[in-house]
Amino acid sequence: MSRTSQPVRIGVIGVTGRGGLSRHWHKPGDKSVVVAGADINEEYLREFKQKIGESVFVTTDYRRLLERDDIDAIAVTSPDYCHEEHAAAALEAGKHVFCEKPLAITVEGCDRILKAWKKSGKHLMVGFNMRYMNIFRTMKEIVDSGTIGEIKTVWVRHFVGHGGEWYFHDWHANRKNTTSLLLQKASHDIDMIHWISGHYAKRVAAFGGLDFYGGDKPNNLECPECPERDNCPEFQIWPGHQYCVFRKEVDVEDNTVVIMELENGIKATYTQCHFTPDYWRNYTFIGTEGRLENLDDSSKVIVLTRDRVRKYKNLANRSYDVKPAEGGHGGADPLICQDFVDMLISGREPLATPVAGRMSVAVGCAATESLRSGGKVVEVAPLP
Numbered sequence: 403m404s405r406t407s408q409p410v411r412i413g414v415i416g417v418t419g420r421g422g423l424s425r426h427w428h429k430p431g432d433k434s435v436v437v438a439g440a441d442i443n444e445e446y447l448r449e450f451k452q453k454i455g456e457s458v459f460v461t462t463d464y465r466r467l468l469e470r471d472d473i474d475a476i477a478v479t480s481p482d483y484c485h486e487e488h489a490a491a492a493l494e495a496g497k498h499v500f501c502e503k504p505l506a507i508t509v510e511g512c513d514r515i516l517k518a519w520k521k522s523g524k525h526l527m528v529g530f531n532m533r534y535m536n537i538f539r540t541m542k543e544i545v546d547s548g549t550i551g552e553i554k555t556v557w558v559r560h561f562v563g564h565g566g567e568w569y570f571h572d573w574h575a576n577r578k579n580t581t582s583l584l585l586q587k588a589s590h591d592i593d594m595i596h597w598i599s600g601h602y603a604k605r606v607a608a609f610g611g612l613d614f615y616g617g618d619k620p621n622n623l624e625c626p627e628c629p630e631r632d633n634c635p636e637f638q639i640w641p642g643h644q645y646c647v648f649r650k651e652v653d654v655e656d657n658t659v660v661i662m663e664l665e666n667g668i669k670a671t672y673t674q675c676h677f678t679p680d681y682w683r684n685y686t687f688i689g690t691e692g693r694l695e696n697l698d699d700s701s702k703v704i705v706l707t708r709d710r711v712r713k714y715k716n717l718a719n720r721s722y723d724v725k726p727a728e729g730g731h732g733g734a735d736p737l738i739c740q741d742f743v744d745m746l747i748s749g750r751e752p753l754a755t756p757v758a759g760r761m762s763v764a765v766g767c768a769a770t771e772s773l774r775s776g777g778k779v780v781e782v783a784p785l786p
């Protein structure tokens with residue numbers, strides 16, 4: 403695509419929640435505009451029209467969007483279990499696609515999207531906004547510079563402090579919708595391990611459990627109606643996202659430990675817990691010359707090299723203060739939206755590639771299979 407004068411015209415499937423990225427794309431007079439939205443909820447579509455403008459086309463049937471010639475690109479911001487259908491159909495209809503992570507909830511679903519993408523000749527980008535965060539860009543630059551030598555091991559601790567609030571009150575908490583939170587939440591982190599080390603995981607093993615959420619409450623119990631609402635620390639009012647976190651149907655793990663072996667023998671660990679009080683991600687990369695780690699809620703990166711450690715006992719010999727950029731997710735949301743539009747205009751490859759999206763799902767699926775079958779080693783499905 404090479405559009406120099408006309409803005410890229412974008413249609414959004416799933417207009418609330420992550421559909422809020424529309425605000426970064428809707429820039430009349432600039433490079434992109436949002437011209438349409440599809441959602442199964444009519445009230446959400448009314449709100450979307452109020453935000454974007456009366457002229458925006460809205461529909462409860464996403465296929466009406468795909469039929470329109472005045473739409474160049476589709477943003478798939480619907481729930482995970484819809485991505486395969488929405489992204490594949492949009493590519494088959496000849497639209498460029500921005501698909502939120504995870505690319506799909508099965509490897510087969512991802513491969514169906516990749517097939518449609520290759521056949522279409524259109525652009526496909528995955529919503530890996532962590533690739534646009536200053537903290538992880540800094541870490542990648544340091545690794546790529548060779549300062550810590552050849553990477554041999556990676557340790558990631560993921561403290562999901564808002565686990566109940568974000569993942570256990572709604573559709574996220576069911577295997578049929580997400581496969582597991584190793585795809586839903588960890589797809590970003592698995593991608594960071596791949597991206598920063600420069601290698602994909604080949605085999606994995608995992609343990610995990612549902613040790614805090616889930617229980618015997620009715621599936622239709624919503625917080626505002628609950629007799630225990632005044633004493634429940636998980637109480638939440640958010641229409642559509644206020645089902646009891648202790649309901650029977652909850653069946654995804656709330657804490658997991660994954661070990662991985664990457665293509666060139668790098669060993670990595672990823673640990674995730676949804677009932678820890680704090681929210682942050684701690685990454686350590688250790689190479690033949692030193693190690694690097696993010697600290698203080700990701701506002702600092704330290705580098706220790708082996709010669710310095712030997713002489714000065716654990717003193718970091720470099721420390722980088724990293725400020726997030728302006729905007730959602732540490733400034734990554736406006737950047738990824740801009741990059742999607744720039745990619746369509748220039749025709750270049752995306753930073754968040756479809757293959758990276760697929761490989762992160764493949765690792766999440768393999769780890770889920772392992773933890774649900776006693777922790778056996780599972781090979782990651784290679785690209786077809």
Ligand SMILES: NC(=O)c1ccc[n+]([C@@H]2O[C@H](COP(=O)([O-])OP(=O)(O)OC[C@H]3O[C@@H](n4cnc5c(N)ncnc54)[C@H](O)[C@@H]3O)[C@@H](O)[C@H]2O)c1
Pocket residue numbers: 415416417418419420421440441442443446464479480481482484502503504529530531586731
């Ligand atoms: N990259 C990130 O940082 C990030 C952050 C949050 C969410 N996400 C991803 O964005 C996606 C959406 O998450 P969310 O939290 O916004 O979910 P949500 O449930 O809050 O919103 C989903 C929207 O999709 C609509 N929808 C549901 N089924 C639909 C269908 N069949 N057709 C059309 N619309 C439909 C819903 O009505 C709602 O408006 C998920 O895949 C999630 O993983 C990514």
